[in-house]
Amino acid sequence: MPSCCSASTTPVPTPARRPLAPAIAPMPPELVDAVTRWVRLLDDPRDIGPLAPGIEAEILYRLLRGPIGPTLRQWAVPDSAVARVRAAARWILAHYAEPLTVDAIAAVAHMSPATPHRHFKAATGMSPLRFQKRLRLQEARRLLLAGDTTATEAARRVGYLSPTQFNREYRGVYGLPPGRDAARVREAVAVTPPPRRPRRRSA
Structure with missing residues (x-):
């Protein structure tokens, strides 16, 4: 990111007294176009090596020039x-x-x-403890979706000492107890057809 910051017309800011929190903003058409071209590289993997770096640099450049640019720039300031x-x-x-x-x-x-x-x-x-909790719950959910562990074992592996606390916090984030949530997600994945890839037109 620092190289893209220096390439942009807006200077890199000095460290702010208060960090800028993550932001959300609509994607301008130019950014949508760049992201679309980047995704379409998957149609032919041979294009990824030569073309992906340039498109990725363009995406980052347009992000820095957009409404969330100040937030991204603040994240790039060394030792801030x-x-x-x-x-x-x-x-x-x-x-x-x-x-x-x-x-x-x-x-x-x-x-x-x-x-x-x-x-x-x-x-x-979020606070550091809440951040840690989200990481633990995400990993526990991944283990449960893999289908090779129980809720109690998943809780232990991600650092929970109390299965009751794990079940309560898991339900608070995902809306269902661990076992039922994993079953729901697996069922949804099983009945959802994979997206169809667009056919490449012959020249």
């Missing part, structure tokens, strides 16, 4: 509060099944113990 939050998020991703402490996050983010929670929530929209 957001960059430190990003390092903490990576660490949580690698250790999501382990107990999470404020001191550990502060050490990874190079912050005092009093500041990571505020910066993390400002940058990601």
